[in-house]
Amino acid sequence: MTTRRGFLLSTAGLATAAVAADGPAHDANLTVFLSDVHVSPSIAPDDSYQLDSFRRCVDGILAMRPLPARAVVFGDIALGKGMTADYEMSRPEFMRLAAAGIKLHYTMGNHDHREPFLRVFPESAADLRVKGRFASVVNLGHCDLMLLDTLDETGGREGTGNIVSGAIDEAQLNWLEDEVSRARRPFVCGAHHSPREASLAMDDGQKRMALQKLKESEFYMGWVQGHGHCWFKGFNASSSTNLLATFRLLGLPSTGLWGDIGYAVARSFEDRLEVALHIDDFYYPRPARDGEIRPRCWDENIKEKKGDVCVFPTRMA
């Protein structure tokens, strides 16, 4: 197995690429965003396509040259109720990325449970910067990703469902506010849910204040989320009085359950983060079976979105 320690920094000048003595180079400015993996051995064979689709995403990432330095997983790794067996099923695919020297960071979605996930992915505990929460600052090269954990684990244990909407606990809010005030370079926030779904935009004093502090930071560029299973480019605007308080909002595809199917590749520059969609398919609520007609709008959607890019510019030129 190739480890990150085995890489020698390129002497090309910018030190953006790391070269493995025995493998392809990694680009420190390249990051893959994965979301809504939703694999499970409990799915009936006739309806089981999710793992194959996730595998195709992993194959595509491993074929990149240079390789991305890291991958961030935006939650909903389990199918529906955070089962240990679901995590055991996806782990070998994630480990193919790790074996190629791609560093992995995870956060949780509403279909996950933290305890079984941590049992199957014990190394992910390094990203629990807030007690019991997958909150971390991921270096994307020229900018950072403040990764938040918006899972509101109302089910409490594997095999139970959680509330669909998200939440951010007080400890995480305090951590976020500290990180935002310490930030000295551009950053995006990332979570399974949107700011509104994570209740940051609700009429709750401390949560509103945290979102306000984000928007007041000269370094905040926008928000990346999973959950919707669709490539969605929008805006996370603030009051109409401050035109500069307008930020990009990006929704990620699913690696295989339904919706836009694929992954995204983020490339950081000094003045922006560019996120490009790699779309392999579209289906809803499942792929067409033999004998079923594939709706034309599925393929038109793929054509429209293929290669699309979302740019997160820094606030100031």
Ligand SMILES: [Fe+2]
């Ligand atoms: Fe999902």
